[in-house]
């Protein structure tokens with residue numbers, strides 16, 4: 001069993017609450033209020049800025065060129081890929097990237113990003129990548145499922161571009177390589193005590209993801 005499968009199994013309830021949150025179901029149905037999505041997306045831009053720092057830390061902590069490149073690829077995927085989705089949606093509301101950068105962080109944004117950065121600083125490379133994993137893998141899992149719901153990708157659904165972006169090959173491949181990378185990092189052998197430690201990090205990151213969706217819904 002891959003380390004990823006073991007982590008999902010150990011945090012099944014938290015993982016389900018994150019990946020099947022009402023926020024994402026409402027995106028697929030096109031019924032999510034725009035105020036909720038807008039608050040989420042502005043906060044997500046601030047979240048991504050902090051995740052660039054987390055990936056920079058992963059590059060810094062890499063012990064091989066390959067590990068450093070892995071951090072660099074994640075960093076690039078955010079700066080040159082994912083952020084364009086946010087900038088495009090926000091342009092439609094008259095918000096510029098400078099407006100986004102100047103927004104105040106809401107508590108769930110601060111909580112989640114600093115949780116990941118804290119594990120990155122205090123822990124080893126596996127702790128950091130486990131803290132990052134629910135974010136990368138979870139979005140790919142969510143978008144793949146939502147894309148298969150009839151009507152979710154229809155031009156009339158304002159959330160179709162969001163679903164299509166994360167269901168696209170680029171993010172699906174990034175998620176698949178993250179699953180493999182967790183096994184490489186752990187050498188395929190994680191003892192019970194160490195597993196319990198990282199399962200705690202994975203479960204907490206999943207709960208912080210659910211809180212991030214809820215932050216959007218609370219603005220509806």
Ligand SMILES: Cc1ncc(C[n+]2csc(CCO)c2C)c(N)n1
Pocket residue numbers: 044047048051074077078081082134135136139171174209212
């Ligand atoms: C709260 C929140 N969780 C996960 C993601 C998705 N995500 C963040 S970094 C990354 C990898 C490189 O782009 C991915 C897929 C998000 N945007 N916001």
